[in-house]
Amino acid sequence: MYEEISISVEQASDAKVLIISVAARLAGMHPQTLRQYDRLGLVQPGRAGGGGRRYSERDVALLREVQKLSQEEGVNLAGIKRIIGLEQLVGDLQHRIAELEDQVEAAYARVAQLESMNPYASRGDLVRQETHSTALVVWRPRRSPDK
Template identity: 55%
Template structure:
């Protein structure tokens, strides 16, 4: 039976033992927002394997002399970077799905702000002061 990395299954005593910490330290980290476990229906803390891994990272940083506020900020920035990397991946995949049809179209913006889709090589009608936006093809 495989346990999911994010499945909140460990009670505080087990998580503390796995992270080689005192349960009170885990409570303090929770209060400070450094590692925030899930809550079971009775309000008891439940830690996942991801939480235990994060606790070990907090312990390592602390032993290197990083303050708790510094650790909190480092973890916050790491989470932000991971979220941004996921978003870049999503947008790259979306662009890959759309690339083919977009290469075949050109858009023109008229003086009134209207946007017109044009076939490649065509100009807006009637002849106007429209700005045509295009991108030269790159060799594949």
């Protein structure tokens, strides 16, 4: 009856081109369900000039994930919204970590370049530490003399 289409969330397009009836069919849902999910903020479709909803392949993949969490895992819609929000936060943080790692690499390269240009610079002043310390430091404020 319907052609099975598989969409990977990681590789899915963000282009908001699918009208609600097509997105609903691809997600295996009723269009009214998509409207409800939009109202609840689970999926944010784009809007066409006339106000009609437009969905991307990524939105369809997300709708399928919502359906799976709801039907197979028994998660309520509030829980699904929280899961989606946390997954987006994790993705944003991973992206920021990658940016910061690139900046650190660039800084080390710049330091190495500057050290190589200075004949008086002692070698090995900056040493990269690969292991992270798990030391616990306890700080207590000094007591005032009047106590």
